[in-house]
Amino acid sequence: MSDLDASTPRVFLARHGETEWTKNGRYTGSTELDLTAHGVKQVADTAALLVGTGRLIDPARLVGIQVSPRKRAQQTFEQLFQAGSATPEVRIDDERVTLTEDITEWDYGDYEGLLVGEIRASRKQRGLDKEREWNIWKDGCEGGESAQQVRERLDRMISELQDIQKPYMHGEKAVDIVVVAHGLILRAFVKRWLKYPLDMPLPMMMSPGAIAVLSYKNQNIDEPGFFVGMALPAKE
Template sequence: MPDKDAGTPRVFLVRHGETEWTISGRYTGRSDIPLTTNGEAQVSSSAAKLVGAGKIINPARIAQLFISPRTRARRTYELLFDEAAQKGLETKYEITEDIREWEYGTYEGLLTAQIRSGRKERGLDTERSWNIWLDGCENGETAAEVSERLDRIIKKIRKFQGPYMYGEKEVDVVLIAHGHILRAFAKRWIGFELGTALPMMLEPGAVGVLSYEHHNVDEPAFLLGLNMG
């Protein structure tokens, strides 16, 4: 059976590898935490399986990369692409604050339980527990502020992918960033408000894929499965 969406541009979401704060579950926004040894191995493993000529992420098909300024994301880029690939991509990547992690403000470095306990002590959340997607972060970003910067990237992506929905030009995109912001990006990609319940997981060093249905830039979608052939 032919693939009715073959050739449709894709957007790859790459979460940086493990850090010490990833292990403990601490909220890591602006804190510039490096990858652990295992975190580097996670990314290298994904690169070996998924990146290269004839593989899911083919550097020759990439038109643009958006990379968070944080060290853990920039190191992930270095591990994901070998020197030859990086040379071909050197004019195609943008290091941008628009894809940095959610600004956690007062909650930076805390655990979820600590955040909820602290808010309760301050008389907040009397009817339900704190939910970042609805409540944002004290002295940090609201969901609306996060959506605004992610929508800027989405607008850029659709502008240059839109004319090539049938593969007339190779215009795949790669985002290398963080757990919360990439899940937020996925929600905005399909037009969901960040407060919409849509449980998602993206492990350190893992890759997610977004695309479009019916070769139509106005029908953004999750790409739940890829044919490895």
């Protein structure tokens, strides 16, 4: 049996394009930043290749799009489905688009705008982390979200998405979903999709403007999985 029937529901994760803080690695949660010109091009180029009729992300197969309310995520959504799509005549009606705080970036609290090295140095100066270095997956953020708070909102969202897709595991209806959000929260989403604890080591990389694909093995809602590689739709 193949890993995926072509009609098995999928969840596409789209990371926003480059911002000024993305370039230098600063933690960017609630700060509102625009995409850079390069970031806009990143997403537009992705859309031209992957979004459109008969392409990997076919708007006709989408039952919904979940978008972080942050400006950079909304600009990415617009480039994916309004400006950069290979089939601009295909538009996403507003009823299928949901802005939700459930998929906004991790609330970094006191660490907003800092580099990892700066956070660890500050904590060390204050006598913290004597036994091991700070790890966001275990320790969360001072003045921001804990890992448990992030897990709870992601689990709620994943449950809602799977409730939508569960009745259609064999292609009875097209129910693909796109989630447009941020680098760290999308990697956290993958862990919870796979039912892993957030602090489980799972090195992941997701470039600005990138697309990841989740689905289900054996067309089974209880076997959520991810693609380590997949073939693109064949040209007719």
